[in-house]
Amino acid sequence: MNKKVWLPIVAGLVCAACSTVGLTGRKQLNIISESEILSASQTEYQTYMKSAKLSTDAAATAVVKNVAQRIASAAMAYLQASGQTADMANYAWEFNLVQDNERNAFCMPGGKIVVYSGMLDLIGNGASRDDELAAVIGHEVGHAIAKHGNERASQQMVASLGSSVLGAVVANKSQQTQQAVAIAYGLGAQYGALLPFSRKQELEADYIGIVLATLAGYDADAAVTLWQKMEAASQSTTAEFMSTHPSSTTRISQLQKDIPKVKSTYGQK
Numbered sequence: 001m002n003k004k005v006w007l008p009i010v011a012g013l014v015c016a017a018c019s020t021v022g023l024t025g026r027k028q029l030n031i032i033s034e035s036e037i038l039s040a041s042q043t044e045y046q047t048y049m050k051s052a053k054l055s056t057d058a059a060a061t062a063v064v065k066n067v068a069q070r071i072a073s074a075a076m077a078y079l080q081a082s083g084q085t086a087d088m089a090n091y092a093w094e095f096n097l098v099q100d101n102e103r104n105a106f107c108m109p110g111g112k113i114v115v116y117s118g119m120l121d122l123i124g125n126g127a128s129r130d131d132e133l134a135a136v137i138g139h140e141v142g143h144a145i146a147k148h149g150n151e152r153a154s155q156q157m158v159a160s161l162g163s164s165v166l167g168a169v170v171a172n173k174s175q176q177t178q179q180a181v182a183i184a185y186g187l188g189a190q191y192g193a194l195l196p197f198s199r200k201q202e203l204e205a206d207y208i209g210i211v212l213a214t215l216a217g218y219d220a221d222a223a224v225t226l227w228q229k230m231e232a233a234s235q236s237t238t239a240e241f242m243s244t245h246p247s248s249t250t251r252i253s254q255l256q257k258d259i260p261k262v263k264s265t266y267g268q269k
């Protein structure tokens with residue numbers, strides 16, 4: 001049977017594995033246990049970092065580490081305040097600036113944040129640099145705390161396996177989890193391109209991102225100028241970040257709607 005046909009059926013069958021995203025309340029399919037995701041992600045991350053070239057620009061690295069640390073602290077404070085204390089133990093934060101001209105960044109499950117130097121080049125050294133960087137990192141940490149990696153790997157696993165074997169696989173699945181995570185993150189070149197986040201996940205990460213940036217004391221308005229820069233840059237060249245993080249006027253206008261509310265709810269009074 002066509003995979004597209006049975007995908008919703010399987011999703012229905014395993015909905016016992018649905019969880020809910022904090023901050024937005026959206027239901028999601030996460031069929032892989034957190035410990036499996038964390039261990040698979042750790043392996044992928046270590047493999048990636050072995051081949052990655054860390055930036056030798058000490059000043060730029062310090063800027064990234066400072067902003068990322070503040071966003072990570074805001075994420076932990078949010079998890080604590082919302083009663084997700086068990087989840088907090090899953091994070092062993094790491095912050096890296098990697099020498100790579102792609103305008104990209106990611107945060108793997110467990111809090112492994114990587115910003116590419118190409119992203120920093122796009123942002124530039126203007127007055128809104130840290131705020132825009134906070135928007136990027138907030139967005140990526142948003143994907144992480146909303147467990148979009150698990151959701152994406154779960155979808156990948158459901159799509160690559162028949163419903164009949166799914167139960168057996170979920171019971172004994174280290175290798176499959178590793179492969180699903182590798183595909184979801186696209187870090188293992190042998191599995192091909194990074195699986196894009198869905199539009200829903202992107203908008204959700206945008207929202208969580210501006211909440212985290214605001215909690216960390218940054219100006220959430222920078223999310224708008226950041227995406228405008230991304231859009232302008234994507235007109236002249238193909239950016240990997242744009243293919244996996246689709247931008248649109250809808251996205252910018254949604255941010256413009258959300259930012260005033262987020263600032264008044266989460267901003268310093």
Ligand SMILES: [Zn+2]
Pocket residue numbers: 139143197201202205244245
């Ligand atoms: Zn994203």
